[in-house]
Amino acid sequence: METSTISFSSPSPPSPPPPPRATRAELDAVSLRRLSDNLERLLDPAFLDCADAEIVLAQAGQAVGVHRCILASRSPFFFDHFAAAAPAAAAGEKLRLKLDGLVPGGSHIGRDALVAVLGYLYTGLLKSPPQEAAVCVDDGCGHEACRPAIDFVVESTYAASGFQISELVSLFQRRLSDFINIALDEDVVPIVHVASTCQLQELLSQCIHRVAISTLDSLYLEKELPGDTYSKIKEIRRSAFPDESDNVIQDPEHEKRVRNILKALDSDDVDLVDMLLKESAVTLDDAFAIHYAAAYCEPKVLAELLKLNSANVNLKNNSGYTPLHMACMRREPDIILSLVERGASVMEKTPDGRDALTICKRLTRERDCNKKLERYEEKSKAYLCIDILERELKRKSFILDQISIEESIATPLLVDNFHMRLINLENRVAFARIFFPSEAKLVMRIAQADSTEEFAGITNFSKLKEVDLNETPTMQNKRLRERLDALTKTGAINSIVELGRRYFPHCSDVLDKFLNEESTDLIFLETGTADDQRVKRMRFSELREDVRKAFTKDKAVAAIASSASSSSSPRSEGRGKQGYKKLKPSR
Structure with a gap:
């Protein structure tokens, strides 16, 4: 294969025309740069599709279109594969090469790494990896050796080694060697695998010594590493730490x-x-x-x-x-x-x-x-895992905030204030179940709150203000603690309020205004004197009418959004769903 000098470049606008008195070397450099920029566009899926072959990734059947004439002229590996491949069964049918069977470790190669290595064959230049593919989502990370950065180089090494691009293999091996010195213990494991698969003995030896002195336990290493590599690590540990309990079977x-x-x-x-x-x-x-x-x-x-x-x-x-x-x-x-x-x-x-x-x-x-x-x-x-953990952290934070309030409770007045805050939370759910029983049931199922004991009986409003005159502040504390745990189970309150505001923004405004400005005694329609009950019923009717009007507005907005989204879509399916995606809360 004709060897190109490895250089790094970032996407840039077309090169400017050469100066009037440019030397022959400068003219050649400009011409090569233009050629590289033009050839790079061939790997862009948004560019004119003129590929006559595809390399199919193991991940979800994704494919990268390639051009046999370019790869065959630039790489003996691809020349041999294309020459040996049977002609397409039908005119115009693309040759498909499955990456997991094409090169060792092919099942680990992602699209970004494959395109980077193919881009080198097309242009002679090695582009810097796209940030979104080589940077983690932790804002506190310096991204020098986080797992996405390591994974990108590991995948690129599999591809470069499989395609027999020796100069790239040497470059990536040096990068991985640098990672070993600063990476987390468990993040060295994928480097072990690529070094073993691609027979990079010097890199593998460095990995083995790093893992041997790490805190990773033997069971984890035995499951994660190739057998011969684990045996070497175990031998080093046995020699270096003969008294470690992890290396000696006591019983x-x-x-x-x-x-x-x-x-x-x-x-x-x-x-x-x-x-x-x-x-x-x-x-x-x-x-x-x-x-x-x-x-x-x-x-x-x-x-x-x-x-x-x-x-x-x-x-x-x-x-x-x-x-x-x-x-x-x-x-x-x-x-x-x-x-x-x-x-x-x-x-x-x-x-x-x-x-x-x-x-x-x-x-x-x-x-x-x-x-x-x-x-x-x-x-x-990965997104779902982060979402679950963030919700749990918010729930824990909410509980800890309430515990700090409980610990500060020293008088019946403070107990009552805390009690009223809990009642306000319960009432938000109660009113949603009164006015929108079907929608509330769905939301509570999403929030996984329908099986929670506190919510199961929440429509029995007489329970909301139960007060035992014989209760001490400590006993009241315990009862409020149990109710708070029920309310915060699986983030139910947050989920109900957020989903309610998303799908019924105008209704949520009406209920928020009512709960913030008026007494929550309105739900106890059967208590008080006859005049009190009459006033309550009148106000409840007014509130119900306000909610009905707000609900009409919500439906109208949803219909408009649905119509707009469906008219702009090339396909008619999923129109209603798309309309709700465009619905924005009013608050």
Whole structure:
């Protein structure tokens, strides 16, 4: 292959015309730059599609259009593959090359890395990676060696090595070597894999020594690394740290029972796990079984394991990680949600100071969270993981704020003030269920609050102001604590209020104004004197009429938005859904 000098460049406008008295070398440089800029456009999917072949990625069947004449002239690897490929079955049909079968490690290569390496073959220039593909979403990260940056170079190395571009392999190997010195322990693991697959022995040796002196426990390394690499790491640890408990089996029988539990989890057999626990003194905590299931098992297996109710979901393993930390490294939303629902703390930190949300954010590319979704396209798992953790942090923060209020309660007056705040929250839900029973039911299902005991009986308004005159402030504190926990379960209040304001903005304004300006005694229509009841009923009728008018406005706005969106769409399907997406709250 004709070798080009590697240089780095950023997207730039077309080169200016050469000066009148330019030298021959300057003219050649300008001509080459123009040629490179023009050829680079061929890889842009928005440019004229004149590709006669496609390289299909393993991820969701994405494909990158390429031009056989260019690649064959620039690369012996592609020349051999295109020459050996059977001619297209039909005129105009594109040749398709599956990347996972084309090169070793092809299943790990993403679109951004593939385009970068192909761009080098097209232009002779290596572009800097796009920020959204090589930068994480954690604002506190310096992005020098966060996981997206490492992953981009790892994927590029797989591609460059597979396509036999030696100069790029050397460049990427130097970059990965720099990463090893500053990356987090677990972020060295993908570098181990690419070094092993691409037979980069010097890089692999550097990785092995870095991992050997890390705090990563043996079980994690045994699962994550190739067998021969793990054996070398274990040998180094045994020589360097002969007295470490992680390297010496204190009780072979205990170790055997732990292994049996983990094997049962590998087989998705929770019943067998339960039986093994009953037959021996080994516990789920002894085996770090929750950690193992969070990292490697199906979500339903972890959910069943947690039902045994015999494990500490906040237990830290030998590396100082909780099961939630392991789940965040895996980025599986169902696993994270199951642990949070069982009481896993989002506040716990790893020895290097990262909490669960930070772990997720530093593994997640900007593109995964900020990508503009197409119609009916689902959010990425990384986005959902971050969303679950952020909601849980808000819930915890809300509870802690209320605890600080409770701790400051010293008089019945302060207890009553706190009590009234809770009643106001309950009343917001109560009024929504009065005026919009169907919509409220749907919203509460989304908020996962329909099964909460406090909400299940909330239409029984007589319970809202129950007061026991014999209650002490301490007893009242406990009762308010229980109600607060119910109200904040799974972020129910936040979800109900946010969704209500999104879909019924005018109605929400009416209810907000009423709840802020008037007594909430209006819902107790059957209490007070006959005159009081008559006044209440009149005011309730007025409120209901105001809400009805506001609801009419909401429907009109939704209809207009739906019509506008459907008329601008090339397809008629999903019109109503698109209309609601364009509906903006009035507040």
